[in-house]
Amino acid sequence: MSQLEIWLLALALAMDCFTVAITSGIIQRRWHGRTALSISLSFGLFQGLMPVVGWMCTRYLHGVIEAFDHWIAFGLLVFLGGRMLYEGLKGEDCTHHFDPSDFKTVLLLGVAVSIDALAVGISFACVGLTQWGKLLAPVLIITMVSCFMALLGYVLGVAFGKRLNLPAEPLGGLILIAIGCRILYEHLVG
Numbered sequence: 001m002s003q004l005e006i007w008l009l010a011l012a013l014a015m016d017c018f019t020v021a022i023t024s025g026i027i028q029r030r031w032h033g034r035t036a037l038s039i040s041l042s043f044g045l046f047q048g049l050m051p052v053v054g055w056m057c058t059r060y061l062h063g064v065i066e067a068f069d070h071w072i073a074f075g076l077l078v079f080l081g082g083r084m085l086y087e088g089l090k091g092e093d094c095t096h097h098f099d100p101s102d103f104k105t106v107l108l109l110g111v112a113v114s115i116d117a118l119a120v121g122i123s124f125a126c127v128g129l130t131q132w133g134k135l136l137a138p139v140l141i142i143t144m145v146s147c148f149m150a151l152l153g154y155v156l157g158v159a160f161g162k163r164l165n166l167p168a169e170p171l172g173g174l175i176l177i178a179i180g181c182r183i184l185y186e187h188l189v190g
Helices: 003-028 033-090 103-126 132-164 168-189
Strands: none
Touching: 003 033, 003 103, 003 132, 003 168, 033 103, 033 132, 033 168, 103 132, 103 168
16 A cells, blocks of 8 residues: 555545544534543544454454444444434433533444444455554554544534534434444445
8 A cells, every 4th residue: 555545545534533523513512622632532543443453353353344344333323323313302401412522422432433444454454464564654644644633523513513503412413323324335335
């Protein structure tokens, strides 16, 4: 793989991070440094970790992982999105709203948006990245790009959330469900 291909791959993987981070910013509507940092680091670290896991499992579980990774991502995103949609439509008097600053939520979102990176790790092994030293640079690039895109997404989400005054939770839930459906569709049809 060329350097350009690695950077483009990292950018493609970071698009789900970017979209989910925008949704989180829209929901919060004001800057929370701790949330921005946790989203950015969680998304980036999971995006960097998953290719390593996929690469390491290639020798043992090559076909098995590819057979169901899209179902895991779909399930996590539809679960979180459905919960957001339900919470947002229950009414303003309810106190159990989706919270993008909750540590468990951020971790689940980090896993959900990085499932595709698991398959990328498998593909790394298939294209000749057979030594850890050759894998390190792509993994660091994927991690950095995902961290940056998640942070940028959060900042843009906060800015848009303030201006647009959208029903953030139902909209965010629909976005997460749509991302999950897209991942499932791409794996089943494409």
